[in-house]
Amino acid sequence: MRKVYLDHAATTPTDPRAVEAMKPYFTEIFGNPSSIHQFGQEAKLAMESAREKVASLIGSKPEEIVFTSGGTEADNFALEGVAFANEKKGLPAGRQGNHIITSKIEHHAVTECAAFLAKRGFNVTYLPVDKFGVVDPQDVKKAITDKTILVSIMHANNEIGTIEPIAEISKVVKEKGIYFHTDAVQTAGHIPINVNDLGVDLLSISGHKFYGPKGIGALYIRKGVRMVPFLHGGAQERNRRASTENVPGIVGMGAAAEIAFDEEIARELILRDKLIKGLLEGIPDVILNGHPTLRLPNNVNVSIKYIEGESILLNLDMMGIAGSSGSACTSGSLDPSHVLLAIGLPHEIAHGSLRLTLGKATTENDIIYVLETLPPIVKKLREISPMKKRGK
Numbered sequence: 001m002r003k004v005y006l007d008h009a010a011t012t013p014t015d016p017r018a019v020e021a022m023k024p025y026f027t028e029i030f031g032n033p034s035s036i037h038q039f040g041q042e043a044k045l046a047m048e049s050a051r052e053k054v055a056s057l058i059g060s061k062p063e064e065i066v067f068t069s070g071g072t073e074a075d076n077f078a079l080e081g082v083a084f085a086n087e088k089k090g091l092p093a094g095r096q097g098n099h100i101i102t103s104k105i106e107h108h109a110v111t112e113c114a115a116f117l118a119k120r121g122f123n124v125t126y127l128p129v130d131k132f133g134v135v136d137p138q139d140v141k142k143a144i145t146d147k148t149i150l151v152s153i154m155h156a157n158n159e160i161g162t163i164e165p166i167a168e169i170s171k172v173v174k175e176k177g178i179y180f181h182t183d184a185v186q187t188a189g190h191i192p193i194n195v196n197d198l199g200v201d202l203l204s205i206s207g208h209k210f211y212g213p214k215g216i217g218a219l220y221i222r223k224g225v226r227m228v229p230f231l232h233g234g235a236q237e238r239n240r241r242a243s244t245e246n247v248p249g250i251v252g253m254g255a256a257a258e259i260a261f262d263e264e265i266a267r268e269l270i271l272r273d274k275l276i277k278g279l280l281e282g283i284p285d286v287i288l289n290g291h292p293t294l295r296l297p298n299n300v301n302v303s304i305k306y307i308e309g310e311s312i313l314l315n316l317d318m319m320g321i322a323g324s325s326g327s328a329c330t331s332g333s334l335d336p337s338h339v340l341l342a343i344g345l346p347h348e349i350a351h352g353s354l355r356l357t358l359g360k361a362t363t364e365n366d367i368i369y370v371l372e373t374l375p376p377i378v379k380k381l382r383e384i385s386p387m388k389k390r391g392k
Contacts, residue, residue: 050254059194071206097147160290161299170199212256216249
């Protein structure tokens, strides 16, 4: 059976070059980078080299990179680190308060962390988005109060692929002297990123989203940002993140950062648009979710009316095609996507979503196979769908 993997937004295969780079740090160069002997210092040199590569990927300084266990920890570190460091008067952060602004379509790593902070006395504003999932910079401006200490808006949405106007939002935020965080887990390694061009103070990335290993991520923290440590213990990561560093993971993430290819964008755009066009023209009653052009080059998200996404996925899987109905982090939930509800889709249509995300190995023949395979599946499911029979 043909195998087609179109769930790269959930995770990517680790690039063989990253795997090879990691191997010596499991068995040969295994020292603790905090140790002063040769074994430890060899590991530290490798870690710092990887830090430079990750910094280069996003246009930051190496000392502004803090390694984490992944994107979720990086997001939590950003929100909680800023919130707890700036909520009390007298701290030398320039601005104190208890108000945080984010959006209704953030990854759960942000929304759940914001809910956690709300239970501890912080006020959180969740901004709406338009029908394409775009946050309006003017809505950010209107939401700011004299107690606002942090704005967190993702760089691109993990479900519908919409790229947010981060640079424009930054101008509004920086006018007020407020810290600005962006979750760039879906964009790092896929589209060009420069933290200075974006104007952000904090930025989260995750290694396994751009062909690095799982269990490793990073948080960019601009020099001068007032933070409290997320983990308490040793003095690792310049006293910002305690715990012995995951040297093999860090080396693998550095290797993946070094081999991220900008030229991949043009190829993925052609395949993405071919897939979108084929789905919209080949299947009746299909809606494209997300912005038609300002979206990730590898992201396709559609709602197929009258049937449920889970049924589509199971039938695709039987034909060797791997996709998703939204974020892999919420695949066990029976509730429709909070992102699709936020862009105005009714529950019954939101339940019929399908996300197909392309990668380096995706070929034109893969796209053709999907476009040949999916229409008969949809036809079969609609014939037995009670929603179709009711004319909904």
